[in-house]
Amino acid sequence: MSKKTVGLIFIVIGFLFAIVSLIADYIGIGSYPGINSAQIAGIVGGILTALIGFFLFRLTKKKKE
Structure with missing residues (x-):
C-alpha cells in the first residue's frame, strides 16, 4: 500500500x-451521562x-510524468 492510501485510512479511522x-x-456505550475522561482520550486520540x-497523505511525493 502506498503512503497516500495509508494516510486516507488513518484519516477515516481517526475521524x-x-x-x-x-x-x-x-x-x-458511555459509562455515565456527560463527557468523561475516556471519551476525551478517545476524541484526542x-x-x-x-x-x-493527513500528514502522510500530504507528504507523499507526486510522480513526474
Whole structure:
C-alpha cells in the first residue's frame, strides 16, 4: 500500500473513532451521562490519528510524468 492510501485510512479511522467517542452516551456505550475522561482520550486520540493520516497523505511525493 502506498503512503497516500495509508494516510486516507488513518484519516477515516481517526475521524470515526473521534465521532464515536463524542456520541458514546447517545448510542449507549458511555459509562455515565456527560463527557468523561475516556471519551476525551478517545476524541484526542482520534483527532491525532486523523492528523497523522493527513500528514502522510500530504507528504507523499507526486510522480513526474
